Amino acid sequence: xxxxxxxGGIGGLATALSLHAAGIDCTVAESVTExxxxxxxxxxxxxAVRELTELGLGEELAGLGIPMDxxxxxxxxxxxxxxxxxxxxAGYDWPQYxxxxxxxxxxxxxxxxxxxxxxxxxxxxxxxxxxxxGTGVTASLRDVRTGETLKEAADVLVGADGVHSAVRxxxxxxxxxxxxxxxxxxxxxxxxxxxxxxxxxxxAGSNRSAKFVVYPIARRGGGRVLINWVAEVLTGEPGPxxxxxxxxxxxxxxxxxxxxxxxxxxLDVPALISASGRILEYPMVDRDPLxxxxxxxxxxxxxxxxxxxxxxxxxxxxxxxxxxxxxxxLAVAADPVAGxxxxxxxxxxxxxxxxxxxxxxxxEKTIAxxxxxxxxxxxxxxxxxxxxxxxxxxxxxxxxTDTDVRFLNERASWSVTRG
Numbered sequence: 001x002x003x004x005x006x007x008g009g010i011g012g013l014a015t016a017l018s019l020h021a022a023g024i025d026c027t028v029a030e031s032v033t034e035x036x037x038x039x040x041x042x043x044x045x046x047x048a049v050r051e052l053t054e055l056g057l058g059e060e061l062a063g064l065g066i067p068m069d070x071x072x073x074x075x076x077x078x079x080x081x082x083x084x085x086x087x088x089x090a091g092y093d094w095p096q097y098x099x100x101x102x103x104x105x106x107x108x109x110x111x112x113x114x115x116x117x118x119x120x121x122x123x124x125x126x127x128x129x130x131x132x133x134g135t136g137v138t139a140s141l142r143d144v145r146t147g148e149t150l151k152e153a154a155d156v157l158v159g160a161d162g163v164h165s166a167v168r169x170x171x172x173x174x175x176x177x178x179x180x181x182x183x184x185x186x187x188x189x190x191x192x193x194x195x196x197x198x199x200x201x202x203x204a205g206s207n208r209s210a211k212f213v214v215y216p217i218a219r220r221g222g223g224r225v226l227i228n229w230v231a232e233v234l235t236g237e238p239g240p241x242x243x244x245x246x247x248x249x250x251x252x253x254x255x256x257x258x259x260x261x262x263x264x265x266x267l268d269v270p271a272l273i274s275a276s277g278r279i280l281e282y283p284m285v286d287r288d289p290l291x292x293x294x295x296x297x298x299x300x301x302x303x304x305x306x307x308x309x310x311x312x313x314x315x316x317x318x319x320x321x322x323x324x325x326x327x328x329x330l331a332v333a334a335d336p337v338a339g340x341x342x343x344x345x346x347x348x349x350x351x352x353x354x355x356x357x358x359x360x361x362x363x364e365k366t367i368a369x370x371x372x373x374x375x376x377x378x379x380x381x382x383x384x385x386x387x388x389x390x391x392x393x394x395x396x397x398x399x400x401t402d403t404d405v406r407f408l409n410e411r412a413s414w415s416v417t418r419g
Contacts, residue, residue, distance in 0.1 A: 001025065001336060001418070004139055004154035006127045007161035008035060010101070011302030011319030013108035013121075015160055017055050018327035020116050023418040027119075028112065029141055029152070031126040031161075035109055037102030038247065040187045040280065041217040041228025043068065043201070043313035044099060046092035047403045048320040053094060054415050060107050065099035066216050066225070069199040071401075073363060073393070075370055076205040076212075077377035078264030081385070082393055086201075091405040098201065098217045100189075100226070101316070125150070127166040130157055130298060137297045156336045157298045158326065160319070163244065163285070165304035171295055176288045177240035181309070181359070183207050183284040186231040186255040188276030189217070194225045195266040202267070206367040207232040210258045212269055229272055230310075232284065233258050241283060250281030284309055286359070289352035292344065299340045301326060306351035309358040313401055318354065322347050324414045331418040354400065362396035 001024050005012045008030030019026040044052070044065070052061060068086040075081060087096035112120050125141040128149065132138070137157045141150045159167025168175060194216065196202070201215035211232040216225035233255070255273060262269035273279075286307045293300040302319030326343045333339030366389060374384045381390070 001155045001330065002027075003156040003158060003330070004029060004137075004152055005158045005160055006139070006167050007159065007165075007302075007304070008032070008109065008121055008123070009160065009162060009302070009319075010105055010108060010316045011304075011323060012158075012160035013105065013112050014052070014055075014320045014323035015158060015301060015326060016112045016116060016120065017108065018323045019330070020112075021055055022327040022331040022416055024327065024330055026116070027152075027154075028121040029125040029127065029139070030121060030123050031144060033124040033145060035105065035123065037100065037106045039101035039105075040189050041098055041215065042101045042104070042316045043215075044097045044104075044320070045313055045317040045401065045403070046087055046094040046096055047408055048317035049094040049097060050408065051320050051324045051414065054413060057107070057111060060111070061097055061099070064103055064107060064218075065097035066199055066219065067095035068098050068201055068215065069197060071201050071397075072196075072203070073367065074202060074204045074264075075367070075374070075377060076210070076262060078204060078266070079374075079378050079381070081367065081370055081381050082390055084394060084397060090402075091409075093409045096313070098215050098228070100217050100228075103218075104316070127159075127161065129170060130167070132157075132297050155297065156330065156340065158301055159299070159304045160301040161304055163287075163303045163307045165300065167298065168300055168304050171293075171298060171300070172290060175290060177242070178244055178285045178287060178307075180236070180238060180241045180283045180285050182234055182236045182238045183232050184235040184281065185284055185310075186250045186279055186281050187229065188250075188273065188279045189226055189228050190272055190275035190277070191220055191224055192227050192272060192275070194223050198225065203363075204262070204264070206364050206371060207361070208234060208364055208368050210234075212259060212262060214267065214269075214272070227272060229276070231255050231259065231273070241285060244282050244285050246280070246282055248281050250279035252279060254281070255279065286355055289355050290348070293348055294340055294344060297336055297340065299326070299344060305348070306355055308351075308355055309361075311358055311361065311400070314354060314358070318351055322351075328414050328416050331416045357400050362400060363393060366393040366396070
């Protein structure tokens, strides 16, 4: 069996590693001519870290990222509303890593080239169309450097080409637009002093007005770290949008006014934003869940299948889970079509529920309540929220971020080899 993967991001590269480990031949076609470590920070949940560790990348992840101990919600003054343990602190056998997205992608790319060979990732090739029949699928790939169209035959085609997926557009030409919830996001990184315990993600304020997320993603020595930040501000009315450019340059003067005066005992928010070398700006968007992902020998994976709001540290992690289940089902199936059907039957309902759960913005109701009851801050959250309200807040967050600890720790490995 031979699989053609369209897209060389985290999902596509994790798929290549998973297929290779399962004894399935594959090639990655990536439209970028020269992959570079772009982007900012992401979190890898313990369930994804388990899968990457089983692919032999445990040491690389440990050297690349910072294991998160806590996820702390605060008001805009830094007053602690709710701390939630993460990773091994929460009882998982695997940590939750905060990493630089681009560095993670380069690590996966290096592993694919080392294990599958230097030609396993073919760059500068953009999917234009595909055809399939009972024996295989043929993709039309355009070389972006020459304009030449190449024909590539495979048994299976996987669209792991992101939120603007060309594979999805051909499978679902009427699949619905990108949907914006009215929140604009700015993101950046800057070096600074380690804060709190050095392994905590802080979520301050509410994106019903302005919210700031900050966490370290790499150690720099001497107590300094590379800090990732995300600013979320409600700026418009929800509705469909035609595009969302993840690499769009943002402007300091657009984001900074929303956070003037945001200074915590451990962090100066305006100074951090101002110290960032590059600011990215994009809308918080997703798409409606699809009634089906693929057709025959063609399927979708990661953001191409189920773009999510980035509020539950789920985007990259769910793509890794997709990759592992896809490889497992193709390895044990009697034929590729059956394998893809089994993959979709397992992954589509779970990720569809996550898309809808993320739309509820489950924490915002409680944080808005804190703002209404204590607009100038508080000394003790017990004076503001009842124990029942805090418990409801914790449960709401866990619904979109956590896998049952015992289930993950005890379930059988997804690693299989094609017979």
